Amino acid sequence: MDSDIIEKIKSGEVKMKPKTYFILKGVLFGFGLVLILFFTIFLFSFVLFVARLNSILFFSTFGLWGLKTFLISFPWASFFVAVGSVLLLEILTKKLTKVYRYPIIYSFLLILIVILAVSLFISKTTAHKKLWEKARQNQLPVAGRLYQDYETKKYRDVYVGKVLEKTDKDIRVETEKGEILDIMVTRKTYFLLLPDRKKAEIKKGNWILVVGKKNGDKINALGIRRVKRLEELPLKIHYIKPIDRFNATILVKPPISNERIEINRKEIDLK
Amino acid sequence: MSEKSDEEIAEMVQSGDIDAFAALINRYQEKMMRYAQKFLSSHEEEIKDVIQVIFIKAYKNIQSFDPKRKFSSWLYRIAHNELVNTLKKKRVVSLSLFNLDTFVPYFAAENKLKEEISRNQMWEMVNKSIEKLEPKYREPLILYYFQELSYKEISDVIRIPISTVGIRLRRARKKLKSIYKELESDHE
Numbered sequence: 001m002d003s004d005i006i007e008k009i010k011s012g013e014v015k016m017k018p019k020t021y022f023i024l025k026g027v028l029f030g031f032g033l034v035l036i037l038f039f040t041i042f043l044f045s046f047v048l049f050v051a052r053l054n055s056i057l058f059f060s061t062f063g064l065w066g067l068k069t070f071l072i073s074f075p076w077a078s079f080f081v082a083v084g085s086v087l088l089l090e091i092l093t094k095k096l097t098k099v100y101r102y103p104i105i106y107s108f109l110l111i112l113i114v115i116l117a118v119s120l121f122i123s124k125t126t127a128h129k130k131l132w133e134k135a136r137q138n139q140l141p142v143a144g145r146l147y148q149d150y151e152t153k154k155y156r157d158v159y160v161g162k163v164l165e166k167t168d169k170d171i172r173v174e175t176e177k178g179e180i181l182d183i184m185v186t187r188k189t190y191f192l193l194l195p196d197r198k199k200a201e202i203k204k205g206n207w208i209l210v211v212g213k214k215n216g217d218k219i220n221a222l223g224i225r226r227v228k229r230l231e232e233l234p235l236k237i238h239y240i241k242p243i244d245r246f247n248a249t250i251l252v253k254p255p256i257s258n259e260r261i262e263i264n265r266k267e268i269d270l271k
Numbered sequence: 272m273s274e275k276s277d278e279e280i281a282e283m284v285q286s287g288d289i290d291a292f293a294a295l296i297n298r299y300q301e302k303m304m305r306y307a308q309k310f311l312s313s314h315e316e317e318i319k320d321v322i323q324v325i326f327i328k329a330y331k332n333i334q335s336f337d338p339k340r341k342f343s344s345w346l347y348r349i350a351h352n353e354l355v356n357t358l359k360k361k362r363v364v365s366l367s368l369f370n371l372d373t374f375v376p377y378f379a380a381e382n383k384l385k386e387e388i389s390r391n392q393m394w395e396m397v398n399k400s401i402e403k404l405e406p407k408y409r410e411p412l413i414l415y416y417f418q419e420l421s422y423k424e425i426s427d428v429i430r431i432p433i434s435t436v437g438i439r440l441r442r443a444r445k446k447l448k449s450i451y452k453e454l455e456s457d458h459e
Contacts, residue, residue, distance in 0.1 A: 002296040005326050009289050014327050019285075019334040100430045101423075104374045 033092055036085055037115075043082035044119035046146065049128040050075050055209050058225055059158070066211070069158065078146065086112060159210045159219060160227060163202060171224075173208065182218045183210050190223040202226060277342035284333050292333075295342075296326055302418060303350055309413045310354050312402045321357055325350045347420070347428040351410070358406060373435050400450040408443035411436055 008014045051057055051074070059070040090108050093099050099107050122128075128147075134140040135147035161173030161181060171183040202208060202224070211223040275283075277298065283291035303325060307318045329349050336345050401409055414420045414428060415436075426433045 002293045002300070005296060005323060005330070006289060006293050008327070009292065009330060014330055016333055017331055017335075022332075022335040094430070101426050101433050103432045103434065 029092075029095075033089070036089055036092070040082055040085035040089060040115055041118050041122065042143075043078050043085065044115055045122040046128060047075050047079050047082065048119055048123035050078075052123065055225060055227055058209065058223065059211065065157070069211075086115065157211060157213060159212075159214070160207060161210070163204050163206045163208060165204060166202065171202065171208070173210070180217065181210075181214075183208075183212070183221045183224065184218055185221055185224070189221045191225070278338045278340075281333065281336055281342050282338045284330070285336070285338075292330055295329075295346075299326075299343075299346060303346075305417055306347075306350060306413060307354060309401055309417060310406070310410060311357060321353060325353050328353065341424070341427075343420075344424050344427040347414070347418070347424070348430075351428050354410075355406075372438055373431050399454055400447050403450045404443060404446060408439055408446060411439045412443045412447070415440055 005014070054073060056070060056073050059066045059073065086108075089111055090104065093107055093111065094104070131140060131143065132147045135144035138144065140147065159173075159175060159181060161175040161179075164172045164174055164180070166172065169185060171185065173181050173183060175181065207227050209225050209227045210219055210221050212219040212221040275294075277295065280291050280294050284295065300322065303322050304318060307313075307321050307325075311318065311321070313321075325346075329346055332349070336342065401412070404412070410429060411425055414425045415422075420428065422433050422436045425436045429436070431439075
């Protein structure tokens with residue numbers, strides 16, 4: 001047999017593939033792997049960002065109705081594509097030496113933990129906010145549509161408005177569309193992060209998200225929480241007071257102008 | 272050439288020494304034949320064709336071999352792929368992409384595994400009964416008992432976790448025992 005094979009090699013019938021072929025193959029494989037990894041991280045961080053911005057997790061605190069709204073509002077398409085990417089990553093990494101020597105569950109968990117950790121970090125930065133703004137200006141090809149779709153999502157029995165005034169029993173808000181709504185607060189109204197259920201921490205000018213049934217221009221609030229609109233998210237966080245467990249208030253000073261930023265920094269230094 | 276290791280000879284082939292490849296063929300021809308015969312259970316002509324394809328593929332892809340690694344594992348990996356493709360073409364069995372026994376760890380360390388039967392007994396059972404085993408269990412058995420590869424080497428050839436090698440060998444032995452008992456009782 002050896003003579004037959006050697007004969008074929010010497011006649012040129014069988015040719016050795018060059019080393020550059022394997023180097024290029026390895027580089028392309030590595031590049032593809034990194035690309036899929038970035039794509040997966042982008043998607044997971046997008047899901048986390050949307051969930052945070054739209055307070056999706058907040059809905060789940062309202063029993064069956066809340067669960068239904070949560071299920072409807074969660075960005076499932078992006079989530080499942082991200083999960084698919086994780087599975088693809090798992091299949092590809094199994095081709096690497098040493099990885100296949102260990103059970104799939106180990107490599108899968110490691111990949112998942114790394115991706116989730118990085119995604120969580122990115123979702124808390126301003127990366128998605130900047131991309132969202134580009135999407136609004138139609139300056140973001142491909143991914144722009146993703147952001148635009150989620151910006152226009154409206155959920156039933158969920159209202160977002162700016163506080164105009166408040167009394168003991170109700171809060172008057174104005175929505176982004178200019179609609180004026182009276183939010184009726186009862187003993188059953190759930191205030192997120194406000195353990196004593198007082199609405200004292202909600203001030204005029206705050207944006208709030210209200211969950212409740214609408215009756216004309218009145219809403220019986222099941223739950224209220226303070227939210228930040230996309231525009232309120234600072235480009236740079238200059239000073240954040242740690243969340244006070246009992247007051248449950250986050251102080252974030254958005255930059256108004258460069259001058260004000262300098263003043264704030266000096267005030268902090270003096271303290 | 273006989274004093275050189277497989278890896279050194281492979282490096283010579285990579286440098287363009289075609290005759291060095293003949294030395295590698297001579298070293299591994301018999302082993303590959305035994306491996307293919309047990310795995311495929313086909314007639315000799317078909318086995319020879321498959322072996323020739325294995326060595327041709329090895330030559331074509333020799334530049335992908337890293338001389339710091341074991342040549343035998345690399346060659347067995349090529350052989351495994353070719354034998355599996357041959358089985359698929361014959362549609363003897365569908366070899367699934369996902370096997371549950373590769374998902375979770377099993378604690379079946381090679382040096383601590385209790386050998387319930389001796390190697391001689393195993394040889395006798397295997398020779399008589401191996402055709403009736405599924406390829407999934409047949410292959411690690413062949414590689415371990417006939418080719419005398421370690422668990423780690425078998426893991427590199429088949430690309431399954433080391434712990435899964437142990438569990439498949441254990442299951443293969445169990446199935447083989449019952450097949451062998453059936454055959455023995457049929458003869459009686």
